[in-house]
Amino acid sequence: MSLSLDEKKDVLQRIIDDQHRRKDIAIAREYYYIDNPILRRGVLQDVKDLLRKADNRIAHNFHQLITDEEVDYLLSYAPIIDIGSETGNADIVKALGDDFLKTSRKLDIEACNSGCAWLHYWVDVNKKAIEYAIVPSDQVIPIMADSLKEQVERLIRYYPIIRTEGIAKKHYLRIEVWDDTSCEYFIVPGDRDSFTLGGAKDDGTIYHKHGKIPFIMFPNNNRHQGNLAKYQGLIDAYDIVVSGYVNDVMDIQQVIYILENYGGEDLDEFRKDLKRFKTVSVGNDGIDGSNGDLRTLTIDIPVEARNSLLDYLKKQIYTAGQALSRDVTSVGNASGQTLKFFYRDLDLKVGDKEVEFTAGFKELIRAICEYKGVAIKEPISITFTRNRISNDQETAQICKDSVGVIPTELIWANHPFVDDIEKCRKLWEAEHAEEDDYSKDFKPGSYEKKETQEE
Template identity: 40%
Template sequence: MDILTAKKLIMKHTQGHAAVITKAVTAERYYRNKNDILYKKNADEENAENPLRSADNRVPRNFYGLLVNQKASYMFTAPPLFDVGSQESNQVISDTLGDIYAKNCKDLCVKASNTGMAWVHYWVDDKQTFDYGIIDAKEIIPIWDSHLNKKLLAVLRVYKNIDDEGKTWNIYEYWTDTECWSFQKLDDDTIDCELIPYSMFMDFADAGSGTAPNQLKHNFGKIPFVPFPNNNICTGDLDNIKALVDTYDKVYSGFANDLEDIQEIIFLLTNYNGANLNEFLADIKKYKTVKLQSIGADDHSGLETLTIDIPVEAREKLLDMTRKAIFEQGQGVDPQPQDFGNASGVALKYLYSLLELKAGLMETEFRLGFGMLIRAICDLKGIKIKTLTQTWTRTAIANDLELATICKDSVGIISNKTILKNHPFVENADEEEKRLAKEKEQLAAESDSYKAAFNKEGAANGNS
C-alpha cells in the first residue's frame, strides 16, 4: 500500500471518530464515579452575586458503575463454557483461553457497556502459540460493507506511541483478511503532509517475498479482530441514564449546600451602638442582649436574623423518583433492602427481570463474538467442530432448595447432563460427570471386594 492510498483511507475513515472517542471517555469517567458534577463552575463564580451562598459540595453517586458491575457479575462471574463435541478438544480450547479468560469476559462486558462495542484481537506469537487480548475500543475504527448481512471488511487501528526521544506519534494499522499495513505521523502534524511508513514488522519482513518492514502477511483467512457489541444497536449503557444521574447529583449536592449554609445565622443590625462586631458577638454570648442606638421615633433600629428555608419534602420526593427512574431506565436491580424473605424462584426472577432483559441483548451479540473466537482457535489447532454449544450461567440470588427439588424430580425425564448443568451446586457439568463416574467405579470395586471376602468366608465355613 502506497502513502497516497493510505492517506485517503485514513482521512476517510477517521472522520467523525473524535465524537465516538468523546462519548466513550465520558462513559469511562462516569464508570469511575467522575461525574459532571465534579467539573461544574466554581462556587465563587456561581455565587459571586449571592454572598449567602458559600458551600460548594459536589457529591457524585456512582449509579452507572453499579449498573455496569451488576451486569458484568450477573453474566460473567461464571463465564460461558464451550463444547465442540469432544472432551479432548474442549480441553484444548480451555487451555488456549487460559486462566485469564474469566477476567477477560468481565472486561469485555464493562468495555462494551461503556463504548457500545468491545474488541478482541488475536495473533500467533513467535512460538506459534495462539494468543488474544482486549483492544481499547477507542482505538478501533471498523469498516463494514453495505450489504444487509453486514460483514467486516477491514479494521483501522489508531493509537499513540512515544519514542525514545519523547516524541508522540500517531500510529495507524490497517488490517485486512490477508495482511496489515502500518504508518505513522507526529501528533502535531497533519496526515495529508507528514504520513510515513512505520516499520513495526521489521523482524517479519521477507525480502524474497517482497514484503515491506511496515507490512505483515498472515494466514488467518479472516480479519483477526472480533467485535463484541453491547446490544443490537451498539449503544453504551450510559446513554439512557446520564441525564437522570446528573439530576440526582445536582439535587443531592444542592441539598447538602443548603444544609451547610443554613447552619450560619445571619444577623441584620440597624443603628448598632457598639465599637465592632466582636463586641456584638461578646455581648450576645455573655449578656444575651445587644446595645442599639435610637435616633428618633420613626427609626428602624433593631436586630433581625436571616435564615434559608429548605423544601425538604419536595427534594426527598424528587430524589426518590430519580433513583427509581435510574434503575428502571438502566435496567438494573435496586440494592435498597427489600423484604423478600423465603421468596420463590418466580419472585426472585421478577426482581432480576429488567437486568435479564439487558443481559439477554448482550448475550445474543456476544454469542456471535465468542463463536468467531472459538472457531479461530480451532482453525489454528486443527480441530474440526462438529457442533459448537455455548453454555451461559447467570449469577443471581436464587432459591437453591427449589432448584435442587426441580432437578431431583426431573431424573428420568431429561438427560443427566442437563440436570447437572442446571443443578445449583454444580459449576462444571463435565467435571461433575467425571467425579460421578469415579465414585461409581470406587463403589463397584468396594462391592466386588466385599463379595469376594463373603464368598471366601462362606467357602471356608462349608469346608469345615
C-alpha cells in the same frame, strides 16, 4: 502494497470524524471511575451570593454499580464451551488459558462503556499458540461491507506512540489498516486530535494467514449502544441535588444579621453584647418615627421536597439502567418464580448481550480450532451461567423430581451444587463403577466351588 495517498486521506478523514464517538467513550469511563462532571463544575451559580459559600461536590457511582452488576450477573463464571468432543473441549480450554474469564469480564466492562468491545488475536511464533488481547474501543474504526449482512470489510486501528529522536521525544499517531490478508501501517506526526499527513512515514505491510480480519467485535447490544446514555442526565441531577443539599446544611450555620439604627459604636461591640447579654441596643433616629431593629437572614431548606426528588431520581436511574433496585434488602424465603421477578429487567438487558457475546466467542473458538487442527464435530455451544440469588432447596427438589424424565447432564447443569459438569461426570462414573463391581461380586450365583466348579 502500501496505501495510496487518496487511501491515506480517506483513513485520516475517518479518524477526524471519529472524535465524537471517542469523546463519548471517554465520558463513560469517567463515570465508571466516579469522575463525574459535578467534581469539576460544582453547583454554585453565583459566587457573589452571600448566603451560599459552601462548595461541596459529591459524585455518585451509579454507573459503576450498574455496570459491575451486569458483568457479575453474566460472567461470574467462565462460559462453558462445547464443540462435541471431550478432547476438543479440553484443547480449547487450554488454548484460552487461565485469563479467559478475566479477559471476558474486561470485554464486558469495555462494551458497557463504549457500546462495542474489540478482541484482537494473533499467532505467537515462539509459543506456537494463538494469543488474544483487548483493544481499546476508541482505537478501532470498522469499515463495514456494502451488504445486508453485518460484515467488517476493513478495520482501522490508530493509537498514539512516542519516539525518542536524539534528545527529544516526539509524538506520533500510528495508523493500521487491516483486511483479511494483511495490515498496512504508517505513522503521522501529532496525536489523535491534531496530526498532519505531510510528515507521514514508515510505511509497511504485515501479512497474516487467518483468512479474515483478526479482530472480533463484542457489542453491548444489538444497537451497539453503551449503558451511560440511558441514565447520564439522571445521575447528573442526583449529584447536583445531593451536593446542593450538603451545601445548604453547611451554609445554614452562617447567620446574617440585619441591623437598623444600632445604638452601639461598632460591630465588635455588637457581637460582644449579643454573646454576653443575649441582647442588643438599638436606637431611634427620630425620622418619621423610624425605630431600630435586628433581624436575621437564613437559608430555608426544603427537606421533604428534596428527599422526594432523590427517591424519584434513584428509582429512575435503576429503571432506565434495567438494574436491580438497591432498595430491596430482603426477599425472605421467596420461591424461584418470585426471585426471577426481581431479575426481569436485568434478564432482558443481559439476554441481548449474551446473543452478541456468543457470536464473538464462537468466532474466537473457530480461529483456535483452525490453527490447532481441532475438528468441530457439532455446532459450537456457548453456555453462560447467570449468577443470581436462587432458592436452592426448591431447585434441588426440581432436579430430584426430574430424574428419569430428562437427561442426567441437564439435571447436573441446573443443580445448585454443580459448578463443573465434566468433574461431576467423572465423579459420577467413578462412583457408579464401584457400585457395579460391588453388585457383581455379591450377586446370588456369582460364586463357584473351585473343586467341582459347582455353585
